[in-house]
Amino acid sequence: MKTNTYISFLLFTLLLTVSSVNSVFSQSKSDKFVVVLDAGHGGHDPGNLGNGYKEKNIALNIVLEVGKELEKNKDIEVIYTRKTDVFLKLRERAAIANKADADLFVSVHCNAFTNSAHGTETFVLGLHANEQNFNIAKKENEVIFLEDDYEKHYEGFDPNSPESLIGLTLMQEEFLDQSIQLASYIETNFTGKLNRKSRGVKQAGFWVLHNTYMPSVLIETGFLTYKPEGAYLNSGKGQHEMSMAIKDAILHYKNNLDSKVGDSFQPEILNESIANAIKTTEIPDVYEGITFKIQIAASSRNIVTKPYNFKGLDPISKEQIGNLYKYYFGDTSDYNVAKRYKDEADAKGYNGCFIVAFKNGELIPLANVLKTSSN
Missing domain, CATH: 3.40.630.40 (Zn-dependent exopeptidases)
Known part of the structure; x- marks a missing residue:
């Protein structure tokens, strides 16, 4: 107590x-x-x-x-x-x-x-x-x-x-x-x-x-x-x-x-847990209440979210966390579509990008979303 x-x-x-x-x-x-x-x-x-x-x-x-x-x-x-x-x-x-x-x-x-x-x-x-x-x-x-x-x-x-x-x-x-x-x-x-x-x-x-x-x-x-x-x-x-x-x-x-290139460091343990969830789970197409986006950049600069600033990618969104701006490409509840978004961002040169998940506008661990589907 x-x-x-x-x-x-x-x-x-x-x-x-x-x-x-x-x-x-x-x-x-x-x-x-x-x-x-x-x-x-x-x-x-x-x-x-x-x-x-x-x-x-x-x-x-x-x-x-x-x-x-x-x-x-x-x-x-x-x-x-x-x-x-x-x-x-x-x-x-x-x-x-x-x-x-x-x-x-x-x-x-x-x-x-x-x-x-x-x-x-x-x-x-x-x-x-x-x-x-x-x-x-x-x-x-x-x-x-x-x-x-x-x-x-x-x-x-x-x-x-x-x-x-x-x-x-x-x-x-x-x-x-x-x-x-x-x-x-x-x-x-x-x-x-x-x-x-x-x-x-x-x-x-x-x-x-x-x-x-x-x-x-x-x-x-x-x-x-x-x-x-x-x-x-x-x-x-x-x-x-x-x-x-x-x-x-x-x-x-x-x-x-x-540089505006999203090679944000992802801890290996997080990537591992996501990979394990994907291997052991048959991923459904749509996750109700979940929005998937692709984080392509993290910068101290406040950049206008127009396609011409992000190698033609559209749609682009951002969020500010303190002095840092995180930039996202795409917006979907379909995980397979999110993977295609990631491939598209990779092809544009954002080869450090990764999928993130939001629920009610709040960032949540992707591993948790994927694991939930297996329950």
Whole structure:
């Protein structure tokens, strides 16, 4: 009963927070692509001290170099949560990004463990998939205990409680695809360009990600507790290489949005569940109450939904989610027609497009629709 009451309170609080998002999004936004860079820890919070190295210094050095490189692009505005060795509260970091109406929030950290674990990890917000992910998030979230007034500002949030993570995923749900996409670019660069070991893109309940209203990632650049990796991250060479890899990933993400080509990242697990549903189900032609569309693009630009802007495809519709616009081709309740729409979009060059489903105007998981037909 106590847990249910707490969860109800947390969800109610989050709903109140959601109601304030409209005022955040209604702020005047510059034409520039705004990136907020967050160097973890700082001041009297050194972060982890594996092998005598200081996480707060390494994270700051990497962030400053990423920002310096991004600032060379005239259409990008960079905002730093900190540029010096100062302590910032978690809520202040998120507030800086929200006030700036940012397009991206990127937080940089270094990892630690008791054994020889090593490798990079990039996190997006989500319920911890395993105990290890939960422990990493718990470690980063526990910085709130360094704040004198944390009880007043974190609304009963307890880093040690899995129940506290339940509500955290709600605010970032709309941006999960974009966050995963950026995270995948970052990890790909770490392995492909730097030959670093990648532990993958993961989900965990980081408070600082939950409270931002834009695609957000938290990068663990490696383990200071693993001697070779700690020495690399503490070196000028290592910090420069990691910075360039992160910078290139951000530019790739931005260019992908601006290209108007829909290669939005689809998590493999989702594609797998859809594929399994299709294999095991005889798909009927028409799904009553369901509208299928083809998502062909996701962009920060508000584009007129005319065929000439989308290689002749018609009809085109769009929806706005924060600073992001999603563009759809087609409108049908017949799944077979939707597949033909997808083939048509593929032929026009939108080879990253995919089928989505709506019910009463709300986006719902396609896998759920297909599985329902088999019941």
